[in-house]
Amino acid sequence: MHRLLQRQIRRFLGEDAEQTPELAAFLSSVDEAYNSADAEHLMIERSLCLMSKELTEANAVLRNELAERQRTELALKKEKEEQRYLIGQLEEAQSHLLQSEKMASIGQLAAGVAHEINNPIGYVYSNLAMLEKYVHDSFAMLDQYELAEGVITDVDVRTHLKNTRDRLDIAFIKQDLSALMTESKEGITRVKTIVQNLKDFSHVDILDEWQLVNLHSGIESTLNIVNNEIKYKAEVVREYGDLPFVECLSSQINQVFMNLLVNAAHAIEERGTISIRTGQQGDEVWVEIADTGSGIAPEHLKKIFDPFFTTKPIGKGTGLGLSLSYGIIQKHHGRIDVNSIVGKGTTFRVWLPIRQGVALHEPDYEI
Ligand SMILES: Nc1ncnc2c1ncn2[C@@H]1O[C@H](COP(=O)(O)OP(=O)(O)OP(=O)(O)O)[C@@H](O)[C@H]1O
Protein backbone atom coordinates (compact mmCIF):
# COMPACT_ATOMS: atom_id res chain seq x y z
CA MET A 1 0.00 0.00 0.00
CA HIS A 2 1.13 3.58 -0.70
CA ARG A 3 2.99 5.05 2.26
CA LEU A 4 0.84 8.19 2.35
CA LEU A 5 -2.40 6.12 2.44
CA GLN A 6 -0.98 3.92 5.20
CA ARG A 7 -0.23 7.04 7.28
CA GLN A 8 -3.71 8.47 6.67
CA ILE A 9 -5.44 5.16 7.65
CA ARG A 10 -3.35 5.11 10.83
CA ARG A 11 -4.28 8.71 11.60
CA PHE A 12 -8.02 8.57 10.85
CA LEU A 13 -8.95 4.91 11.57
CA GLY A 14 -6.37 3.95 14.19
CA GLU A 15 -3.78 1.19 14.25
CA ASP A 16 -6.11 -1.80 14.56
CA ALA A 17 -9.27 -0.53 12.81
CA GLU A 18 -11.43 -3.09 11.24
CA GLN A 19 -12.03 -2.78 7.56
CA THR A 20 -15.34 -3.62 5.99
CA PRO A 21 -15.18 -5.11 2.46
CA GLU A 22 -16.53 -1.79 1.11
CA LEU A 23 -13.83 0.23 2.90
CA ALA A 24 -11.13 -2.24 1.74
CA ALA A 25 -12.33 -1.85 -1.90
CA PHE A 26 -12.40 1.93 -1.49
CA LEU A 27 -8.89 1.99 0.02
CA SER A 28 -7.57 -0.27 -2.75
CA SER A 29 -8.89 2.11 -5.46
CA VAL A 30 -7.41 5.13 -3.55
CA ASP A 31 -4.11 3.22 -3.29
CA GLU A 32 -4.18 2.64 -7.05
CA ALA A 33 -4.86 6.37 -7.65
CA TYR A 34 -1.94 7.36 -5.35
CA ASN A 35 0.43 4.97 -7.12
CA SER A 36 -0.55 6.13 -10.63
CA ALA A 37 -0.17 9.82 -9.52
CA ASP A 38 3.28 8.97 -8.23
CA ALA A 39 4.21 7.25 -11.49
CA GLU A 40 3.03 10.31 -13.51
CA HIS A 41 4.99 12.63 -11.23
CA LEU A 42 8.12 10.57 -11.72
CA MET A 43 7.66 10.62 -15.46
CA ILE A 44 7.27 14.43 -15.49
CA GLU A 45 10.32 14.79 -13.31
CA ARG A 46 12.35 12.58 -15.62
CA SER A 47 11.26 14.41 -18.76
CA LEU A 48 11.96 17.77 -17.06
CA CYS A 49 15.41 16.50 -16.17
CA LEU A 50 15.93 15.39 -19.75
CA MET A 51 14.75 18.74 -21.11
CA SER A 52 17.02 20.65 -18.76
CA LYS A 53 19.98 18.51 -19.87
CA GLU A 54 19.13 19.18 -23.52
CA LEU A 55 18.78 22.89 -22.80
CA THR A 56 22.18 22.98 -21.07
CA GLU A 57 23.72 21.26 -24.08
CA ALA A 58 22.03 23.66 -26.51
CA ASN A 59 23.23 26.56 -24.38
CA ALA A 60 26.81 25.30 -24.52
CA VAL A 61 26.58 24.96 -28.31
CA LEU A 62 25.21 28.50 -28.55
CA ARG A 63 27.97 29.82 -26.31
CA ASN A 64 30.56 28.11 -28.50
CA GLU A 65 28.97 29.50 -31.63
CA LEU A 66 28.99 33.00 -30.12
CA ALA A 67 32.65 32.72 -29.20
CA GLU A 68 33.42 31.47 -32.72
CA ARG A 69 31.49 34.37 -34.24
CA GLN A 70 33.35 36.86 -32.03
CA ARG A 71 36.65 35.31 -33.11
CA THR A 72 35.62 35.55 -36.78
CA GLU A 73 34.52 39.14 -36.29
CA LEU A 74 37.85 39.99 -34.70
CA ALA A 75 39.75 38.28 -37.52
CA LEU A 76 37.63 40.15 -40.07
CA LYS A 77 38.31 43.45 -38.31
CA LYS A 78 42.04 42.70 -38.31
CA GLU A 79 41.90 41.73 -41.97
CA LYS A 80 40.04 44.95 -42.76
CA GLU A 81 42.70 46.98 -40.97
CA GLU A 82 45.44 45.13 -42.85
CA GLN A 83 43.61 45.77 -46.09
CA ARG A 84 43.27 49.47 -45.27
CA TYR A 85 47.00 49.64 -44.52
CA LEU A 86 47.75 47.77 -47.74
CA ILE A 87 45.50 50.09 -49.75
CA GLY A 88 47.31 53.06 -48.20
CA GLN A 89 50.65 51.56 -49.18
CA LEU A 90 49.38 50.81 -52.68
CA GLU A 91 48.11 54.37 -53.05
CA GLU A 92 51.47 55.70 -51.94
CA ALA A 93 53.30 53.37 -54.31
CA GLN A 94 50.98 54.39 -57.13
CA SER A 95 51.54 58.07 -56.52
CA HIS A 96 55.31 57.46 -56.44
CA LEU A 97 55.05 55.48 -59.63
CA LEU A 98 52.98 58.19 -61.28
CA GLN A 99 55.48 60.80 -60.14
CA SER A 100 58.44 58.83 -61.47
CA GLU A 101 56.63 58.08 -64.73
CA LYS A 102 55.90 61.76 -65.09
CA MET A 103 59.55 62.47 -64.34
CA ALA A 104 60.72 59.95 -66.90
CA SER A 105 58.56 61.32 -69.71
CA ILE A 106 59.31 64.92 -68.85
CA GLY A 107 62.97 63.93 -68.60
CA GLN A 108 62.91 62.59 -72.15
CA LEU A 109 61.13 65.68 -73.40
CA ALA A 110 63.55 67.92 -71.52
CA ALA A 111 66.54 66.04 -72.88
CA GLY A 112 65.21 66.44 -76.45
CA VAL A 113 64.43 70.12 -76.03
CA ALA A 114 67.76 70.79 -74.33
CA HIS A 115 69.61 69.01 -77.10
CA GLU A 116 67.79 70.94 -79.85
CA ILE A 117 68.23 74.33 -78.20
CA ASN A 118 71.75 73.80 -77.01
CA ASN A 119 73.50 74.17 -80.37
CA PRO A 120 71.79 77.33 -81.69
CA ILE A 121 72.12 78.93 -78.26
CA GLY A 122 75.81 78.04 -78.29
CA TYR A 123 76.57 79.80 -81.56
CA VAL A 124 74.24 82.76 -80.85
CA TYR A 125 76.09 83.20 -77.55
CA SER A 126 79.56 83.15 -79.13
CA ASN A 127 78.42 85.20 -82.15
CA LEU A 128 77.07 87.82 -79.79
CA ALA A 129 80.49 88.19 -78.20
CA MET A 130 82.08 88.54 -81.68
CA LEU A 131 79.35 90.98 -82.75
CA GLU A 132 80.06 93.15 -79.73
CA LYS A 133 83.72 93.22 -80.63
CA TYR A 134 83.00 94.04 -84.31
CA VAL A 135 80.59 96.82 -83.33
CA HIS A 136 83.18 98.30 -80.97
CA ASP A 137 85.78 98.16 -83.72
CA SER A 138 83.39 99.76 -86.22
CA PHE A 139 82.61 102.57 -83.82
CA ALA A 140 86.29 103.08 -83.16
CA MET A 141 86.72 103.44 -86.92
CA LEU A 142 83.73 105.84 -87.07
CA ASP A 143 85.37 107.94 -84.32
CA GLN A 144 88.48 108.16 -86.49
CA TYR A 145 86.39 109.25 -89.49
CA GLU A 146 84.70 111.86 -87.32
CA LEU A 147 88.07 113.23 -86.25
CA ALA A 148 89.15 113.34 -89.89
CA GLU A 149 86.06 115.35 -90.85
CA GLY A 150 87.77 118.56 -89.73
CA VAL A 151 90.31 118.33 -92.50
CA ILE A 152 87.76 117.83 -95.29
CA THR A 153 87.73 121.10 -97.25
CA ASP A 154 84.74 120.32 -99.45
CA VAL A 155 81.76 122.00 -97.73
CA ASP A 156 79.19 119.82 -99.50
CA VAL A 157 80.86 116.62 -98.39
CA ARG A 158 81.17 117.92 -94.80
CA THR A 159 77.49 118.98 -94.70
CA HIS A 160 76.42 115.66 -96.18
CA LEU A 161 78.40 113.76 -93.58
CA LYS A 162 76.94 115.82 -90.71
CA ASN A 163 73.36 115.48 -92.01
CA THR A 164 73.73 111.74 -92.36
CA ARG A 165 75.18 111.51 -88.86
CA ASP A 166 72.27 113.53 -87.41
CA ARG A 167 69.67 111.62 -89.41
CA LEU A 168 70.97 108.25 -88.25
CA ASP A 169 71.41 109.58 -84.70
CA ILE A 170 74.81 107.93 -84.43
CA ALA A 171 75.38 109.41 -80.95
CA PHE A 172 72.24 107.69 -79.64
CA ILE A 173 73.07 104.41 -81.40
CA LYS A 174 76.53 104.45 -79.77
CA GLN A 175 74.98 105.02 -76.36
CA ASP A 176 72.09 102.54 -76.77
CA LEU A 177 74.16 99.80 -78.35
CA SER A 178 76.02 98.85 -75.23
CA ALA A 179 72.75 98.57 -73.20
CA LEU A 180 71.32 96.52 -76.06
CA MET A 181 74.28 94.17 -76.09
CA THR A 182 74.17 93.78 -72.28
CA GLU A 183 70.45 92.95 -72.37
CA SER A 184 70.90 90.46 -75.20
CA LYS A 185 73.74 88.76 -73.37
CA GLU A 186 71.64 88.58 -70.20
CA GLY A 187 68.79 87.05 -72.15
CA ILE A 188 71.00 84.46 -73.78
CA THR A 189 72.62 83.64 -70.42
CA ARG A 190 69.15 83.07 -68.99
CA VAL A 191 68.25 80.72 -71.82
CA LYS A 192 71.58 78.92 -71.30
CA THR A 193 70.75 78.46 -67.61
CA ILE A 194 67.35 77.06 -68.48
CA VAL A 195 68.90 74.64 -70.97
CA GLN A 196 71.42 73.62 -68.32
CA ASN A 197 68.57 73.06 -65.87
CA LEU A 198 66.77 70.92 -68.42
CA LYS A 199 69.94 68.93 -68.97
CA ASP A 200 70.45 68.49 -65.24
CA PHE A 201 66.85 67.50 -64.94
CA SER A 202 67.21 64.77 -67.54
CA HIS A 203 70.68 63.87 -66.23
CA VAL A 204 72.03 63.80 -69.78
CA ASP A 205 75.50 65.11 -69.14
CA ILE A 206 76.10 64.26 -65.53
CA LEU A 207 79.37 62.51 -64.86
CA ASP A 208 79.07 62.35 -61.14
CA GLU A 209 80.57 59.69 -58.92
CA TRP A 210 79.18 57.99 -55.85
CA GLN A 211 81.29 59.11 -52.93
CA LEU A 212 81.23 59.16 -49.15
CA VAL A 213 80.39 62.78 -48.51
CA ASN A 214 80.37 65.13 -45.56
CA LEU A 215 76.94 66.70 -46.04
CA HIS A 216 77.71 69.61 -43.70
CA SER A 217 80.54 70.81 -45.94
CA GLY A 218 78.23 70.38 -48.94
CA ILE A 219 75.65 72.60 -47.25
CA GLU A 220 78.31 75.19 -46.36
CA SER A 221 79.71 75.40 -49.89
CA THR A 222 76.19 75.68 -51.28
CA LEU A 223 75.45 78.46 -48.79
CA ASN A 224 78.50 80.31 -50.13
CA ILE A 225 77.20 80.07 -53.67
CA VAL A 226 73.68 81.27 -52.84
CA ASN A 227 74.82 83.80 -50.28
CA ASN A 228 73.73 86.69 -52.50
CA GLU A 229 70.17 85.39 -52.74
CA ILE A 230 69.91 84.82 -49.01
CA LYS A 231 71.85 87.50 -47.17
CA TYR A 232 69.34 90.32 -47.67
CA LYS A 233 66.38 88.10 -46.83
CA ALA A 234 67.24 85.84 -43.97
CA GLU A 235 69.42 84.97 -41.07
CA VAL A 236 70.73 81.43 -41.44
CA VAL A 237 70.58 79.34 -38.27
CA ARG A 238 72.52 76.09 -38.23
CA GLU A 239 71.38 73.29 -35.95
CA TYR A 240 73.66 70.51 -37.10
CA GLY A 241 73.56 67.09 -35.51
CA ASP A 242 76.21 64.38 -35.79
CA LEU A 243 76.28 63.01 -39.30
CA PRO A 244 78.25 60.10 -40.69
CA PHE A 245 79.68 60.30 -44.19
CA VAL A 246 76.88 59.62 -46.63
CA GLU A 247 77.19 57.80 -49.92
CA CYS A 248 75.89 60.13 -52.60
CA LEU A 249 76.48 62.06 -55.80
CA SER A 250 77.73 65.19 -54.11
CA SER A 251 77.17 67.77 -56.83
CA GLN A 252 73.60 66.58 -57.30
CA ILE A 253 72.87 66.59 -53.60
CA ASN A 254 74.30 70.11 -53.39
CA GLN A 255 71.98 71.09 -56.20
CA VAL A 256 69.06 69.89 -54.05
CA PHE A 257 70.27 71.98 -51.10
CA MET A 258 70.66 74.95 -53.42
CA ASN A 259 67.11 74.64 -54.77
CA LEU A 260 65.66 74.33 -51.27
CA LEU A 261 67.70 77.25 -49.93
CA VAL A 262 66.84 79.54 -52.84
CA ASN A 263 63.15 78.60 -52.58
CA ALA A 264 63.27 79.35 -48.85
CA ALA A 265 64.81 82.77 -49.50
CA HIS A 266 62.25 83.51 -52.22
CA ALA A 267 59.39 82.61 -49.86
CA ILE A 268 60.48 85.27 -47.38
CA GLU A 269 58.95 88.63 -48.19
CA GLU A 270 61.02 91.04 -46.10
CA ARG A 271 63.23 89.41 -43.53
CA GLY A 272 63.10 86.04 -41.83
CA THR A 273 65.00 82.99 -40.72
CA ILE A 274 66.21 79.93 -42.56
CA SER A 275 67.04 77.08 -40.21
CA ILE A 276 69.18 74.20 -41.39
CA ARG A 277 68.93 71.12 -39.20
CA THR A 278 70.53 67.73 -39.63
CA GLY A 279 70.37 64.41 -37.87
CA GLN A 280 70.61 60.66 -38.10
CA GLN A 281 67.93 58.07 -37.49
CA GLY A 282 68.82 54.40 -37.84
CA ASP A 283 70.57 53.88 -41.16
CA GLU A 284 69.24 57.13 -42.62
CA VAL A 285 70.26 60.77 -42.28
CA TRP A 286 68.03 63.81 -42.72
CA VAL A 287 68.61 67.42 -43.66
CA GLU A 288 65.90 69.92 -42.92
CA ILE A 289 65.60 73.39 -44.44
CA ALA A 290 62.92 75.44 -42.72
CA ASP A 291 61.90 78.99 -43.53
CA THR A 292 59.63 81.56 -41.93
CA GLY A 293 58.25 82.51 -45.32
CA SER A 294 54.84 82.65 -46.96
CA GLY A 295 54.09 78.92 -46.76
CA ILE A 296 52.48 76.83 -49.49
CA ALA A 297 48.74 76.87 -50.16
CA PRO A 298 47.20 73.40 -49.56
CA GLU A 299 45.97 73.21 -53.17
CA HIS A 300 49.55 73.77 -54.40
CA LEU A 301 51.18 71.20 -52.10
CA LYS A 302 50.40 68.29 -54.44
CA LYS A 303 51.85 70.10 -57.44
CA ILE A 304 55.11 71.56 -56.19
CA PHE A 305 57.15 68.57 -57.39
CA ASP A 306 55.58 68.69 -60.85
CA PRO A 307 57.95 69.94 -63.54
CA PHE A 308 57.26 73.52 -64.60
CA PHE A 309 54.92 74.20 -61.68
CA THR A 310 55.73 77.65 -60.37
CA THR A 311 53.90 80.43 -58.60
CA LYS A 312 56.66 82.87 -59.40
CA PRO A 313 56.30 85.58 -62.06
CA ILE A 314 57.41 84.87 -65.62
CA GLY A 315 61.18 85.07 -65.89
CA LYS A 316 61.70 84.45 -62.18
CA GLY A 317 61.06 80.75 -61.83
CA THR A 318 61.06 77.86 -64.26
CA GLY A 319 59.33 75.48 -61.87
CA LEU A 320 62.06 72.90 -62.33
CA GLY A 321 63.88 73.25 -58.99
CA LEU A 322 61.78 70.86 -56.92
CA SER A 323 61.09 68.34 -59.67
CA LEU A 324 64.81 68.18 -60.31
CA SER A 325 65.44 67.71 -56.59
CA TYR A 326 62.77 65.02 -56.37
CA GLY A 327 64.44 63.07 -59.18
CA ILE A 328 67.85 63.35 -57.55
CA ILE A 329 66.60 62.18 -54.14
CA GLN A 330 64.73 59.29 -55.76
CA LYS A 331 67.93 58.25 -57.48
CA HIS A 332 69.53 58.17 -54.01
CA HIS A 333 66.67 55.99 -52.69
CA GLY A 334 65.69 58.75 -50.30
CA ARG A 335 62.58 60.86 -49.92
CA ILE A 336 61.49 64.46 -49.34
CA ASP A 337 58.87 65.42 -46.76
CA VAL A 338 57.16 68.80 -46.77
CA ASN A 339 55.36 70.57 -43.99
CA SER A 340 53.90 73.96 -44.60
CA ILE A 341 51.61 76.41 -42.86
CA VAL A 342 50.39 79.36 -44.90
CA GLY A 343 51.68 82.58 -43.36
CA LYS A 344 54.07 80.75 -41.02
CA GLY A 345 56.59 78.95 -43.18
CA THR A 346 57.69 75.75 -44.80
CA THR A 347 59.95 72.89 -43.81
CA PHE A 348 61.48 70.53 -46.34
CA ARG A 349 63.12 67.40 -44.91
CA VAL A 350 65.37 65.33 -47.14
CA TRP A 351 65.97 61.72 -46.04
CA LEU A 352 68.94 59.81 -47.42
CA PRO A 353 70.14 56.30 -46.73
CA ILE A 354 73.70 56.34 -45.40
CA ARG A 355 74.66 53.57 -47.83
CA GLN A 356 73.32 52.64 -51.23
CA GLY A 357 72.99 48.91 -50.57
CA VAL A 358 76.57 47.83 -51.29
CA ALA A 359 78.77 48.18 -48.22
CA LEU A 360 81.82 50.39 -48.54
CA HIS A 361 84.33 50.74 -45.73
CA GLU A 362 83.20 51.66 -42.23
CA PRO A 363 82.17 55.31 -41.98
CA ASP A 364 84.24 57.85 -40.08
CA TYR A 365 82.17 60.07 -37.90
CA GLU A 366 82.49 63.84 -37.90
CA ILE A 367 83.09 65.69 -34.70
N1 LIG B 1 60.05 77.19 -49.23
C1 LIG B 1 58.97 77.46 -49.97
N2 LIG B 1 58.02 78.29 -49.50
C2 LIG B 1 56.92 78.57 -50.22
N3 LIG B 1 56.67 78.06 -51.45
C3 LIG B 1 57.58 77.22 -51.98
C4 LIG B 1 58.77 76.88 -51.27
N4 LIG B 1 59.46 76.01 -52.04
C5 LIG B 1 58.74 75.84 -53.18
N5 LIG B 1 57.62 76.57 -53.15
C6 LIG B 1 56.57 76.61 -54.18
O1 LIG B 1 56.79 75.56 -55.11
C7 LIG B 1 56.91 76.08 -56.42
C8 LIG B 1 57.84 75.21 -57.23
O2 LIG B 1 59.17 75.33 -56.74
P1 LIG B 1 60.38 75.01 -57.70
O3 LIG B 1 61.63 75.19 -56.95
O4 LIG B 1 60.12 73.69 -58.36
O5 LIG B 1 60.22 76.09 -58.84
P2 LIG B 1 60.50 77.66 -58.73
O6 LIG B 1 61.24 78.00 -57.50
O7 LIG B 1 59.18 78.33 -58.94
O8 LIG B 1 61.40 77.88 -60.00
P3 LIG B 1 62.96 77.43 -60.17
O9 LIG B 1 63.36 76.73 -58.94
O10 LIG B 1 62.93 76.52 -61.36
O11 LIG B 1 63.65 78.69 -60.43
C9 LIG B 1 57.36 77.52 -56.23
O12 LIG B 1 57.01 78.33 -57.32
C10 LIG B 1 56.61 77.91 -54.96
O13 LIG B 1 55.28 78.24 -55.26
Ligand SMILES: [Mg+2]
Ligand atom coordinates in the same frame (compact mmCIF):
# COMPACT_ATOMS: atom_id res chain seq x y z
MG1 LIG C 1 63.00 76.89 -56.97
